[in-house]
Amino acid sequence: MQKQQLQTETPKPKAVTIDQWTIASILNWTQVHFEKTRPDSPRLDAELLLASVLDCPRLDLYLRADQPLNEQERGAYRELVQQRAEGCPVAYLTGEKEFWSLTLEVNKSTLIPRPDTETLVETAVEQIRKWQKTNPETTCKIAELGTGTAAIPLALCSELRNLDIITVDCSAEILAVASRNLQNHESLLSPRNNNVQLVESNLFSKINPDAKLDFIVSNPPYIPTDIIKTLQIDVSQYEPHAALDGGPDGLSFYRYLLETAPGLLTAEGEMLLEIGFDQEIVLTSLLDNFPEWKSSAFLPDLQGNTRVWKLGKQAS
Ligand SMILES: C[S@@+](CC[C@H](N)C(=O)[O-])C[C@H]1O[C@@H](n2cnc3c(N)ncnc32)[C@H](O)[C@@H]1O
Incomplete structure (x- = not known):
């Protein structure tokens, strides 16, 4: 009887709370945000920033797509996304840039090496x-x-x-x-x-x-x-x-x-x-x-x- 009642109940729409941000959902959200604010490479920028916060290779974001982010990770990521939206280059936020397949440290005193x-x-x-x-x-x-x-x-x-x-x-x-x-x-x-x-x-x-x-x-x-x-x-x-x-x-x-x-x-x-x-x-x-x-x-x-x-x- 109780089982039947449960089955017939209309499921309530889940309220989206910040606790439910996963790697996949936060990347999708950031991509849309950067498409409006910094449209050059919105998905890549979002991935590089999140990989930096989680201290993992970028491709791991796809293997761990359903992993929820904790409060501290979300806070650190939010800060970087805001700075990127204001114009700060991703390399200055992550502190590194790939050049000739080498990972190089950069900071605001150095030019970011260019593919050119x-x-x-x-x-x-x-x-x-x-x-x-x-x-x-x-x-x-x-x-x-x-x-x-x-x-x-x-x-x-x-x-x-x-x-x-x-x-x-x-x-x-x-x-x-x-x-x-x-x-x-x-x-x-x-x-x-x-x-x-x-x-x-x-x-x-x-x-x-x-x-x-x-x-x-x-x-x-x-x-x-x-x-x-x-x-x-x-x-x-x-x-x-x-x-x-x-x-x-x-x-x-x-x-x-x-x-x-x-x-x-x-x-x-x-x-x-x-x-x-x-x-x-x-x-x-x-x-x-x-x-x-x-x-x-x-x-x-x-x-x-x-x-x-x-x-x-x-x-x-
Ligand atoms: C266009 S950046 C090139 C940086 C790096 N070689 C690269 O390709 O990514 C030019 C560099 O010249 C340096 N520079 C500017 N004036 C200089 C000077 N008077 N003497 C020596 N280096 C200088 C800058 O600090 C900067 O690192």
Whole structure:
């Protein structure tokens, strides 16, 4: 009798309380929220933030989809979602970013490494491999201007051996992040006969003028000063302007490198630079003032945008 009564009762709609948030439901809710507030990559952002709070790999969120979140997890996640909705980049909230399949620590003093910069890494790997074929068993000497998280040196070390890289940045705070990234990826360094030296230096002022480098690589600041404030808020209000600001026309660091690098490179030395997608024409005319460079080529990324400038002291 009692059983029958129970079966015929109309089930009451369950009140949705915050206690019932599961991984799946909170991700769905956040995705919709970010679609309205930060629409670039709403699902990915939600997953990265939740994986960070739960301290688990992102894919585990799917294996644990029905797991409810406790109050502390919800509170921590809510705080991150709010900051993201206000514009703070996910990488600054999670404290890390993937670059060239390496997980790198980032903080607000460092630029967040961009997929665009992987084109520079690809070009550098290719050119250094060619160099190593003609200089077998020889250590390749490289300098980088503006290391940030040490993304470029670490990516090169993950692909190559026998590299001696000296890399500079202008603040101790940035270099502390770079140093921790080197420590976290120590297996790419001495076991592969690679050495990366971090130096606090304004431009290349602390590099030995007789360095005789085989390569110079750089992703320098290249945004014209006045343009920075027009960029999306994630960049203009959160990323360090010292990493973006290329002076009034965006070319200050290219002028410096075109002038200074020939004296630091060997006779066969090459310079590989990331450039803004719209800078090829102005850089081509800038080069007319620097006759020591005998070869110059602009290389596109996968989208067909010119991204890398390859310069040589010898005609190619
Ligand atoms: C566009 S970021 C590149 C960071 C990193 N290499 C990357 O690709 O993600 C440029 C870097 O140059 C550094 N920088 C700016 N002015 C500098 C200067 N005068 N001397 C040395 N480094 C400088 C910035 O701090 C920043 O880390």
